[in-house]
Amino acid sequence: MTTMKRHTFKQLMLIAGITLLSACSDWLTIEPEGKIVLGDYWNTESDVEAVIATCYRSMIDYEYIRRLIIWGEMRSDNIVAGNGIKETEKRILEANITPANWYSSWSQFYTVINYCNAVLYYTPKVIDPNFTEAKMRAKMAEALALRALTYFYLVRTYKDIPLILEPSVTDQQDYSVPQSSENTVLDQIESDLLKAEEWAMTSFSSIAHTKGRITKNAVRALLADVYLWRNKYNQTVTYCDKIIESPAFKLIEADETPYMQIFSRKNSTESIFELQFGESFKINENIPDLYGSRDEPEGILSVPQLFCNTNTLFETTDVRRKDFIRDQPVNGLYYITKYAIDYRFENNTGVSTYLYRYTTPNWIIYRLTDVMLMKAEALVQLNRSEQDLRSALQLVNTTYMRSNPTLLNDTLDFETYNTKRAMEDLVLAERQRELMFEGKRWFDLVRLARREGNTDRLLELVLRKYTENQSVIKTKLKDLNSMYMPINENELKANKKLVQNPFYTTKQYN
Amino acid sequence: MNKLVKTLIFLFILLAGTFSISAQDAGSNIIRGIVSSKIDGPLMSVHVVEVDQNKRYISTTVTDINGNFALKVKNTSNKLQVSYVGMKTQLLTIGSRTYFNIVLEDATTISEVTVRANRTVNTGTLTIPERERSMAMQTISSKEFEGLSVASVDDALQGKIAGLDIIANSGDVGSGSSMRIRGITSINNSSEPLIVLNGVIYDTPQASTFEFATANQEQFADLLSINVDDIESITVLKDAASTAMWGSRGANGVISINTKKGIRGKTRVQYTYRYSGAIQPQGYTMLTGDDYTMLMKEAYFNPRQSNTASNIREFNYDPSFSEYENYNNNTNWVKAVTQYGQTHDHYVQLSGGGEKARFMISGGYLNQTGSVIGQQVERFSTRMNLDYNVSDRIRFSTEFSFTHTDNNRNYDALLPIAYRKMPNLSIYAQDADGNNTDRYYKILTSASNQLADQKDMRNPVASARLAINEYKSTRILPTFRLQYDLLDPQEQMLRYRGYVSFDVNNGNTFTFLPKELSTSNWLQEDINQSSTADSRSLSVSSDHNLTWTPKFTNEDHSLMLYSSFQFGTSNSRSQFISSYGTPSGTITGSTAGGYIKDFSTGPGQGRWMAYMMLGHYAYKSKYIADITVRRDGSTKFGDNRKWGTFPGVSFAWNIIDEDFMEFSTNWLSTMRFRPSWGITGNPPKSEYLFYSLYSSFGNYMDLPAIRPENIQLTDLRWEKVSSFNYGLDLGFFDDRFMMDFNFYYKRTDDMLWGGLTIPSSAGYSVLNYQNVGSMDNRGWELNLQGYKLIKAGDFWMDVTLNFSNYVNKILDIDDAILARYNTVDFNIRNGQYLTRLQENNSYGSIYGFRYKGVYQYSQYEEGRPGTSPFARDADGQVIRDAKGEPVRMTFSAGTNSEYKFKGGDAIYEDINHDGNINELDIVYLGNSNPLMNGGISFKFNYKTLSVNIFSNFRIGNEVVNMGRMYAENMYGNNNQAASVNWRWRKDGDLTHMPRALHQSGYNWLGSDRFVENASFLRVKNIQVNYGVPSKHLKPMKINQATLYLTINNLMTFTRYSGVDPEVGYGTFGVSYDGNQTPRSKSFTAGLSVAF
Incomplete structure (x- = not known):
């Protein structure tokens, strides 16, 4: 080979080499198709909007709604076992919850919290000329309120929980976060909500958005609920009044088919905040599964007999007794019909036909009667004068009379309920009747027990549904800590800083 | 495709082009002549070629x-080359001559030649003399598995290489296997x-991001797509x-496969046919329907002592029950799902070529039916290797x-179902007279609630016949190579070699579950459920390297240098769609209407590149040193961790060449x-891990949602090994x-x-990957080979033995992981063993209770022999309470699961004599790591007849026999x-088998009752090979004919009671035998003919 040739060859190699080397680092960097990397995100208003949509989207997740029902209803006197109940669910009914129980997992709730944290962290950093201060605050109000709502469910279910306000982004962060006390969490919820009330939208362009997203009124309803939980009754009344007096809401009258308006048609005038479901984006699978469906009217959950064929709770005249529960038992079981049916048709001999729904139902978080009865409960607790009790009775009467249209107006007469205790029982019972199966009852009962400092009255009510093993359950639920769920064993393994609810660490519940 | 690849291909072509342009014209002449041979006279079709000084062909006739x-002739200064098959090639100077009378000589009539062949070994980059090998590698040639009924490479390798442990995932047709070279370097x-x-x-x-949704899908062996007949050799x-030359990918060892190439000479045709028959070996004998129902009634009665509990109409044999005829049978489900499996394997190979070109073309067709019904694999494969010498x-x-592989698999794992399904049930629905109809029977939804789990278990025969689960794959691999000697190889070698290789892989999985099989009429998604998963991928890789072998005047030195630049890219895309409720069972497509249940797609992309330098130096072929350095870059890592360096150094010392060894x-x-040392790497499987990604997440109302989907791994690194x-070779x-x-x-x-x-x-429950700790593996391997160890006349015998073992130890590991896997309070449940992950310990240890039999009596009676469930102290005296009553043995006293033992319950040794069986009584029961494993092969030869017996073995490993546990727990249905x-x-029964307790009691806690020694010696195959002597073949114009017979898996010597002692490793190294399809016994008869 000549020197000339060798030279050419060297040059060729050199050129090839340089081309390759300089191309290397670029060449070894690829970004995934169909996904966006963090560095390229958070630039526009629509980026923020899309993650807020994710917050809502992850709240209509199966596991989230499932827990709203199981946590809020299962342990209360509303529920007994239906058809095809699983072992884990049965254990909850038997007050035999262990840290291994799947329903003690909170992961879906923290998933929502993390999305909200991301919105709250990155939204102020978005630089978009169209994204005004007001728009930005409105978006943040939604994330603040959704995070507060989720934390509120957690704090009511577990008591002390990790309070995380930063998004999880890299593996360099410390994820072993210890629990914060109940009060710290509630304080955070309160201050977030006060900010959200100021920043939130009053309404959106469509009814579905106004009902399906966080508005000022949704924040107020939530605040009222939080204040009630914290026994801050004056504030409860204030915030309830803001909603009750708002022209945005109107109670559906007895002759306007309330069940159909509220539960079948969705987004009624009475609705404040309800999670939206739709065939095109997400089916609410929990309703057919837990409450029943056209194909299988027997759900996993059922109702204790005493609410159905006795007047223990519902008067015979109460339409809710037939609207919410199928009035004829099948194989000894009464089916839950709330949410599951489209409407009920009653012939002139009083026999009801239940028409199950074709479409998927929403899940209501707050509606007007709930707020009215919250106010009633707060008034009873305030009990500053007889007037408070009278006002409470009036509120109860509003919902009660709507559902007992055949009764005379003074059926609930003040003389019968003129003590604080009697009125308290009445409000509690009316809340149970009105909000049955809406994920409220257990929290109502726990609120009562917390107020009392013991579980005696709670037990009295809950034990009604048990036909056997009453004494065992009574012993177990004696402890106030037993009102809360255990922290899931997998969480305890993954995070050494968590402290289990003492009720579940005694050898007995290992 | 990306720009760089295009550029390189262009360069490649350009490079090739420049060589052809340089041909020069220097006037032309016509020459004539005649070619003949001494014996045959004038020869036809002799190649007469004008070649230049580089031996490049200029013109030819x-x-x-x-x-x-x-x-x-273009240039008279060129030479004339005359060649003919079987004759010696002549090279003549042209000059001014115009007529040539050429006489060729027979190539075989060489007077005297001394051939000195050095055995060489290809390290993957350089070809070096075997005696200069300094690395630990082992090669087996195709000779060793010729004639065996092996469907794939892993089958062929099994037990042949010291330190290579291969466990078939199961005996199912077309299922893959897991391979471990020198143990496990990574846990997760x-x-x-x-x-x-x-x-x-x-x-x-x-x-x-993609995972096929079908859960019971076995990992399909990639290796199945390489036809074993095409393989020349396998190097491990x-x-x-x-x-180290494979850098970031080499940490788990490398299996390098070379395929056959064309052989110069007359075209040779070889045809091979193999027929195999396989049967399922006998597993556990299961209960008949009659025995089963009797057991079930007892199992339901015992815990509650109530006749109502055991009054289940399916077990009652009550003719008034409408389904009576379907529940009064003695069905042997195992027999119903097994069959005689057959394999037909055809293979044709053509090879040959001449001076300029060589070729090897092969085609194979394999059709295999499994020994379990409803399984069939068809594979069509073809391969073409062409070499063309330009000069x-x-x-x-x-x-x-x-x-192309077409694998019809079972929708369900049938054997496990067959072993569990209630035997009083009929396969086919029976009419009122007990005659089978043509409908498969399924347990009605109205059946007793207690039978829920049996309801969910599909009829295995119906599943095999009606459900579809097929996997089709097509893989095309074209590779183009160029080799160019930049210098005259006679002087010193400077050789460029390069390739571009493409890998096109398409896979399709289709499943269909007809409504006849769905066990529930309410779970709608079960009805006519169908799914299609498609994946396709294209990988391109290219390597450009230079090898330089300088000539030294002092021939004591020899040096080879090698440098290489490689890069690769892969693109893949997958789609998954599943739907249900298609209008009829005959329209099975996932897009044929019905409801879409799930739809997902997953794109994948990745790139890597590497530079490598390698040197081999030998002094007098006595002192040898090799050095490798590879620098690897990959898209799998973030900017700070993209590149890794992987060095390797090895030495060899031929002690035999030293003067002081002369005596021997x-x-x-x-x-x-x-001795050798090196570092290699192991990357994670996924791409994009170092990004925080935002991806679409459906809608909320009309609002499109986008969510952050992962935690960014900012400091992810290669796993480094x-x-x-230290190797010693003796001959x-x-x-x-x-x-x-x-x-x-x-x-x-x-x-x-x-x-x-x-x-x-x-907000997330997992980190995709994390670098968490370090681990040690140490081990040894011994390989013994005796060629013609015994030799007497035409008889000789070869023996090959290999042994190996390793021990691993976790050095340190992230606390989070230790915490995750070592729970402080072990939750004692039936069927669970305590396993621990401990620093400075090897893993695979099993902990549990000691099983001591069954309590004979329920009550204690002074002086009566026999066992009863009462606590005893260390001296064997019964412990009494304050009232003087004997204390009853209790399980987990004071907890929710407290249980008082009764007669017929399992006895667990009360290690601390406290009358309470709890976690304090758990002891070490054994370890799943074998003490040694290996293979033994004997080969007997007599003339052209050879008999090869190959066995593999494993000693000293403990296996948890879950199969037996579930077959003897009497806990469910x-x-x-x-x-x-x-x-x-x-009361009073003396036995080792506890009583039946449906869903209660603690009779099958993790104890040594189910931990068994799984040492085994398996006669894996016996092969008889007979080459028909050529004198019989000549008249038939056949060059070679071989007949063979192989018996696979003839027998296994083991004390293990499960179906197959060869059990894979489970989580944390503990082997759990879940009663998977055992390896079938088979024979293969084959014929190979070459023309």
Whole structure:
């Protein structure tokens, strides 16, 4: 080979080499198709909007709604076992919850919290000329309120929980976060909500958005609920009044088919905040599964007999007794019909036909009667004068009379309920009747027990549904800590800083 | 495709082009002549070629029928080359001559030649003399598995290589196997070795986000798409010095496969046909329907002592029950799902070629039906290897392979169902008279609630016949190679070699579950459920390297240098769609209407590149040193961690060449010491891990949602394995008896852990990967080979033995992982063993209770022999309470699961004599790591008849026999092994089989009752091979004919009671035998003919 040739060859190699080397680092960097990397995100208003949509989207997740029902209803006197109940669910009914129980997992709730944290962290950093201060605050109000709502469910279910306000982004962060006390969490919820009330939208362009997203009124309803939980009754009344007096809401009258308006048609005038479901984006699978469906009217959950064929709770005249529960038992079981049916048709001999729904139902978080009865409960607790009790009775009467249209107006007469205790029982019972199966009852009962400092009255009510093993359950639920769920064993393994609810660490519940 | 690849291909072509342009014209002349041979006279079709000084062909012609030729010569200073098959090639100077009378000589009539062949070995980059090998590697040639009924490479390798442990995932047709070279270097990342085919990485790129939804799908063996008949040799690279050249991919060892190439000479046609028959070996004998119902009634009665509890109409044999006829049978489900499996395997190979070109073309067709019904694999494969010599210095080669596999699998794992399904049930629905109808029977939804689990278990026969689960794959691998000697190889070699290789892989999985099989009429998604998963991928890889072998005037020195630049890219895309409620069972497509249940797609993309330098130096072929450095870059890592450097150094010392060894020359032929060291890597499987990604997440109302989907891994690194290897090779009596011994020590750092659980309060529950700790592996391998160990006349015998073992130890590991897997309070449940992950311990240890039989009596009676459930102190005296009553043995006293033992319950040793069986009574029961494993092969030869007996073995490993546990626990509704007929039934029964307790009691806690020693010696195959002597073949114009018969898996010597002692490793190294399909017994008869 000549020197000339060798030279050419060297040059060729050199050129090839340089081309390759300089191309290397670029060449070894690829970004995934169909996904966006963090560095390229958070630039526009629509980026923020899309993650807020994710917050809502992850709240209509199966596991989230499932827990709203199981946590809020299962342990209360509303529920007994239906058809095809699983072992884990049965254990909850038997007050035999262990840290291994799947329903003690909170992961879906923290998933929502993390999305909200991301919105709250990155939204102020978005630089978009169209994204005004007001728009930005409105978006943040939604994330603040959704995070507060989720934390509120957690704090009511577990008591002390990790309070995380930063998004999880890299593996360099410390994820072993210890629990914060109940009060710290509630304080955070309160201050977030006060900010959200100021920043939130009053309404959106469509009814579905106004009902399906966080508005000022949704924040107020939530605040009222939080204040009630914290026994801050004056504030409860204030915030309830803001909603009750708002022209945005109107109670559906007895002759306007309330069940159909509220539960079948969705987004009624009475609705404040309800999670939206739709065939095109997400089916609410929990309703057919837990409450029943056209194909299988027997759900996993059922109702204790005493609410159905006795007047223990519902008067015979109460339409809710037939609207919410199928009035004829099948194989000894009464089916839950709330949410599951489209409407009920009653012939002139009083026999009801239940028409199950074709479409998927929403899940209501707050509606007007709930707020009215919250106010009633707060008034009873305030009990500053007889007037408070009278006002409470009036509120109860509003919902009660709507559902007992055949009764005379003074059926609930003040003389019968003129003590604080009697009125308290009445409000509690009316809340149970009105909000049955809406994920409220257990929290109502726990609120009562917390107020009392013991579980005696709670037990009295809950034990009604048990036909056997009453004494065992009574012993177990004696402890106030037993009102809360255990922290899931997998969480305890993954995070050494968590402290289990003492009720579940005694050898007995290992 | 990306720009760089295009550029390189262009360069490649350009490079090739420049060579052809340089041909020069220097006037032309016509020459004539005649070619003949002394014996045959004038020769027709002789190649007459004008070649230049580089031996490049300038012009060419062939002689006519009379041996005449005429050729227009471009340059008279060129030479004339005359060649003919079987004759010696002549090279003549042209000059001014115009007529040539050429007489060719027979190539075989060479007067005297001394051939000195050096056995060489290809390290994957360089071809070096075997005696200069300094790395730990082992090669087996195709001779060793010729004629065996092996469907794939892993089957062929099993037990043949010291330190390579292969466990078939199951005996199901077409299922893959897991391979471990020198143990496990990673706990929760891939431990599979890298497969290299003809120098090109052979793997299936996986789309990062995609998982096929069918859960019971066995990992399909990639290797199945390489036809074993095409393989020339397989080399297993074991130490880091040898695998360092694969850098970041080499940590788990490398299996390098080379395929056959064309052989110069007359075209040779070879045809092979093999027929195999296989049967399922006998598993556990299960209960008959009658025995089963009797057991079930007892099991329901015992815990509650109530007749109502055991009054289940399906067990009552009550003719008034509407389904009576369907529940009064004695069905042997296992028999119903097994069959005689057959394999037909055809293979044709053509090879040949001449001076310029060589070729090898092959085609194979395999059709295999499993020994379990409803399984069938069809594979069509073809391969073409072409080599074309442009000149002495330039060679093009191309390889092309195509494989199409069609695997009809079972929708459900049938054997496990067959072992569990209630035997009183009928296969077909029966009419009122008990006659079978043509409808498969399924348990009605209205059946007793207690039978829920049996309801969910599909009728296995119906599942095999009606449900569809097929996997089709097509893989095309074209490779183009160029080799160019930049200098005259006679002087010194400077050789460029390069290739571009493509790998096109398409896979399709289709499943269909007809409504006849759905066990519930309410779960709608079960009805006519269908799913289609498609994946396709294209990988391109290219390597450009230079080898330089300088000539030294002092011939004591020899040096080879090699440098290479490689890069690769892969793109894949997958789609999954599943739907249900298609209008009829005959319209099975996922898009044929019905409701869409799930739809997903997953794109995947990845790139890598590497530079490598390698040197081999030998002094007098006595002192040898090899050095490798590879620098690897990959898109899998973030900017700060993109590149990794992987060095390797190895030495060899041929001690035998030293003067002081002269005394041994008579008997010792090889003695070599080989120390080596190197670092290799192991990357995570997924791409994009270092990004925080935002992806679409459906809608909320009309609002499109986008969510952050992962936690960004900012500091993810390669898993690094550094290893030392010390090897000693000994050869005796002219290497007739050879031994090589390797001791190694491997250290894994930055061990990758996939799917690390984190507190879900983070909003995510796992970190995709994390570098979590380090681990040690040390072990040894011994390989013994005796060629013609015994020789008497035409008879001789070869023996090959290999032994190996390793021990691993976790050095340190992230606390989060330890916490995750070592719970402080072990939750004692039936069927669970305590396992621990401990620093400075090897894993795979099993802890549990000691099983001591069954309590004979329920009550204690002073002086009565026999066992009763009462606590005893260390001296064997019954413990009494304050009232003087004996204290009853209790399980987990004071907890929710407290249980008082009764007669017929299992006795667990009360280690601390406190009358309470709890976690304090758990002891060490054994370890799943074998003490040794290996293979033994004997080969007897007599003339052309040979008999090869190959066995493999494993010693000293403990296996948890879950299969037996579930077949003897009498806890659920599943059918049980016939051994439970020995169960305790009434007070005083003396037996080792506890009583039946449906869903209660603690009779099957993790105890040594189910931990068994799984040592075994398996006669894996016996092969008889007979080559028909050529004198019988000549008249039939056949060159070669071989007949063979192989018996696979003839017998297994083991004390293990399960169906198959060869059990894979489970989580944390503990082997759980879940009663998978055992390896079938089979025979193969074959015929191979070559023309």
